[in-house]
Amino acid sequence: MTDAAAPLAPPAAMPRRDRLRRAFFRFRQSRLSLVGAAISALVLFLALFGAALAPYPAHVAGGVDTASRFLAPSPAHPFGTNELGQDVLSLVMAGTRASVLAGFAVVVIGTIIGTLVGAVAGFAGRWIDEALMRLTDLTLTIPSLILAMAIAAALGPGFANMVIAISLSWWPGYARLVRGEVLAVREETYVTAARALGAGPSRILFRHVLPNVASPVIVKMSLDMGFAILTVAGLGFIGIGVRPPTPEWGTLLSLSRSYMPDVWWTAVAPGMAIFLAVFGFNLLGDGLRDAFDPRGRR
Known part of the structure; x- marks a missing residue:
């Protein structure tokens, strides 16, 4: 009697839960995917706590130590x-927040x-x-970086x-991606059934269609994060992004180019980040992508 009275999961929930379980299993089978997840987790951790963990927090806040200008890498x-005597490691750790959070905001707003x-x-x-x-x-038709540069130049510098x-x-x-997925999903049986039961267009779209096209969107978001960070760094490099003294990877690279190649370490650290x-x-x-769509593997 107890088993018979136990609540059953909704029929639509079981296949979705099973797909997620299988996708997670496929994801764990790839070592490169696990390496990417570990690196991404480290980057996100530094974005949240990098400024607090920086060994020289005074340098992050804009402190200057001219007696320590251009010191080569050392244990200290x-x-x-x-050029200001600031610890490059501290600046790179603190700059993770501006670079990653800006990239994340770009991806989220662009996705919405x-x-x-x-x-x-x-x-x-x-x-x-x-x-x-x-x-x-x-x-x-307009290259995204050129368009971003034009809009940023018109709006002015700033995060x-x-x-x-x-x-x-x-x-x-x-x-483009969502339109193609929606064109395929809107002809499915469950959408036709919802329409026959009297559901309105907005309910069908947001309750039945969009949840079933979320997987490719999530995959594209994860792929776009890296390119968004690169674009943020590019705008910072040419001087129309985040402005000093706020540390940001592209800005740090821009400031270090005047001292290359003699003081190479000022550019290597933000470049490697x-x-x-x-x-x-x-x-x-x-x-x-491979986990959610194993047919796409080559």
Whole structure:
């Protein structure tokens, strides 16, 4: 009697839970995916706690020690010091927050805008689809970095303006992806059944269609994190991103280029940080893609 009276999981929940379990199992089978997950976790950890764990917090706050200018890497300063005598390791650790949080904000905002545009276009069809997709195509014709640079230059330097500028150039890829997925999902049996039961278009779209196109969107988000961080660093490098004294990887690289190649360590540390972040998120994205869509493996 106890077993018969126990609540059963909803029929739709079991296949979804089983798919997630199988995807997690496939993800664990790939060593490169686990390496990417570990690097990404480390980058996110430093983004949250890097400034607090920096060995020289006074340097992060803008402190200057001119007596320690351009010290080579040593046990006291593993990545040396810069032209102001600041510890490069501390600046790179603290700069993780601005670079990673900006990249994360860009991906989230771009995903929200692109998902809404693609979902409405794919579900509504007709002239709405045509108008939204032509707008998307028009945006795609302009290179994203050039468009971000133009918007950032118009808005002015600063963290918020940089995020807005990159986000406005980031959404078309998600719009294209979501539209294609929605066009396939809207013809499924459960969507037809929901429509027959009297569900409105907004309920069908947000309750039945979008949850079933989330997997490819999540995979694209993980792949885009690395490229968003790289774009943030690029804007900081040319001087229209985060401005000093706030540490940021692209800004640190820009300041160090005047002292290359003699004082090489001031550029190697932020350069390696950018490389590891992009590399880690790309490995993570590849692993998630293979886990959620094993047919896509080559």
